[in-house]
Amino acid sequence: MHIIRRTAGTLTVAAVAAAGALLPGATAAHAAAAYQGCPSGYVCIYPNAGWNNGQPSLKFYTYGAHNLSGQFGVKRFFNNQTGGAIARNCTGYNGTGCQGIQPAGTYGDYNYTPYNSVVLAP
Numbered sequence: 001m002h003i004i005r006r007t008a009g010t011l012t013v014a015a016v017a018a019a020g021a022l023l024p025g026a027t028a029a030h031a032a033a034a035y036q037g038c039p040s041g042y043v044c045i046y047p048n049a050g051w052n053n054g055q056p057s058l059k060f061y062t063y064g065a066h067n068l069s070g071q072f073g074v075k076r077f078f079n080n081q082t083g084g085a086i087a088r089n090c091t092g093y094n095g096t097g098c099q100g101i102q103p104a105g106t107y108g109d110y111n112y113t114p115y116n117s118v119v120l121a122p
Contacts, residue, residue, distance in 0.1 A: 038080045043087045043102075043120055046076035049109035060087075063120045065095030071112040078107035081120065088119045095119040 037054035038044035044056035056078070060066045063085075079087040079102045086104065091097035093116045102108060 035080055036078070038078050040080060041082055042080050043118065044078045044080065045071070045112075045118075046078070049074040049076055051076065060118060060120055063122060065090070065093075065117050065119050067093050067117045068112070068115060071115065073111065073113065074109050075112045076107055076109050077102060077118075079104050083122070086121050088121070089115045090117045090119055091115060093117050 033040055036044075036046075036051040037056050038059065039061075041061060043060045045058040046052045046055070047057045057075075058068075058071075077087070077089065079085070081087065081104045084104055087102040088095075088098040088100065089102075089110060089112075090099065091114050095117050098119055099115075
């Protein structure tokens with residue numbers, strides 16, 4: 001897992017062992033301010049397995065299920081929520097069949113072909 005930390009206005013990147021509670025492939029990034037175009041408090045999906053020059057294709061702010069449409073292939077999933085809020089990818093619509101937990105301040109690259117919704121929760 002890679003951790004991105006803001007220290008004295010700069011970014012520091014460190015590699016650490018992956019935690020079992022994370023979705024497979026999840027990476028930590030401290031949530032606080034906007035990062036790579038994803039505002040603080042949001043969950044963002046980027047169109048590829050990267051930051052897409054800070055241009056997410058989808059942004060979610062409210063708790064609950066959010067249905068997806070036309071999302072296929074590998075996407076970057078970034079939870080920039082605060083206060084320990086989680087995000088989940090789900091195979092069914094309306095937040096059913098959810099997989100793992102994406103903790104606040106983490107991101108991962110996932111194949112979105114099987115996913116039909118995401119859930120944001122406190």
